[in-house]
Amino acid sequence: MKEQKIAVIGCGVWGRNIVRNFYNLGVLKIVCDIDEENLKKVTEQYPGVEVTRDYNDIISNPEITAVAVVTPSHTHYKMVHAMLDAGKNVYVEKPISTVAQEAKDLTEVADSKGLVLMVGHLLLYHPAVNRLKMLIEEGALGDIVYAQSDRLNVNFFKNDRSVMWDLAPHDVSMMSYVTGKDPVRVISAVGCSSEQNDIMDITHLTIEFEGGMVGQISDSWITPRKHVQLLVRGTKATAILDDTVQDDKLVIYDNFKKDTLQNVTLDYLEIEPLKLECQHFISCCETGKKARSGGDNGFMVTTILEQAEKLMLGDRRKNLDEVNFALSRLKKQ
Secondary structure, eight states: OOOOOEEEEOOSTTHHHHHHHHHHTTOEEEEEOSOHHHHHHHHHHSTTOEEESOTHHHHTOTTOOEEEEOSOGGGHHHHHHHHHHTTOEEEEESOSOSSHHHHHHHHHHHHHHTOOEEEEOGGGGOHHHHHHHHHHHTTTTOSEEEEEEEEEEEOSSOOSSOHHHHHHHHHHHHHHHHHTOOEEEEEEEEEEOTTSSSSOSEEEEEEEEGGGOEEEEEEESEEEEEEEEEEEEESSEEEEEETTOSSOOEEEEETTSTTOEEEOOOOSOOOOHHHHHHHHHHHHHHHOOOOTTBHHHHHHHHHHHHHHHHHHHGGGGGGGTTOOHHHHHHHHO
16 A cells, blocks of 8 residues: 655645644645745644645655645646646545536546545534434434525635635535435525625525425625534424534434424544544545545536526626635735
């Protein structure tokens, strides 16, 4: 089994967590970022890890077996394609792309080369989410008819096309994963911008899933009090997973009896979901198995969100295609 040596491209706010986990797992070789301050922190915190500002140093390094791309979403296609072309397995932060055809292309390239392509749909590796999936598969809720995911928080940077592209990949991928139903179409999609531009910081989606299940997703960048909750309703019972609380994260209610709350004992080790995700990527690289959140999963999510954005913005959508969101936000600060 070949020893894995992984590079991370991008060590900003979220990338630092990826760097930390791969370092602690003993596979981090090199970190790439355009910001010298970010690289200085890596050098100080992680002895022996190489740093560079040029991602070509990763492409040309035969020791690097895999790459984690943790850069803004509008850079993903070019960066991931380059790494796959160089024969590297790739983990890419969500979304895989904001263009469905690009997501499909990347998946086909990875498949044709026999490489691992994994998307950072973190919640597919969350122990509580997997416990809920087990309950649904066991029939504890009955037939699933409705799901609702709310992901509301504050983001002062807003360095993406919209809150939908930043947060909804989690909601769509998780909803599909736990219910075992793929999304079919977007029924409605609305959003608004508190800054009165086309970068929506509040969005609401209604999606039809296989079997007629309806899913509703609300995401916000401007909610001061964090609210992260998934509700899944079946014909027998309703489950609520609240990821903002320490205890009783997952509870079940009987649909036909009052005051029948049942706390579900989550019999799993309290392991950071990101660590589990990183371990899964390493395992896939070692074995060649497809990732749980592989390219096909990323393509499915991007297809739905692309449909939603078209409904939301119409012809105004093209105004976002050439925007460098990271730079545009910095200029305002």
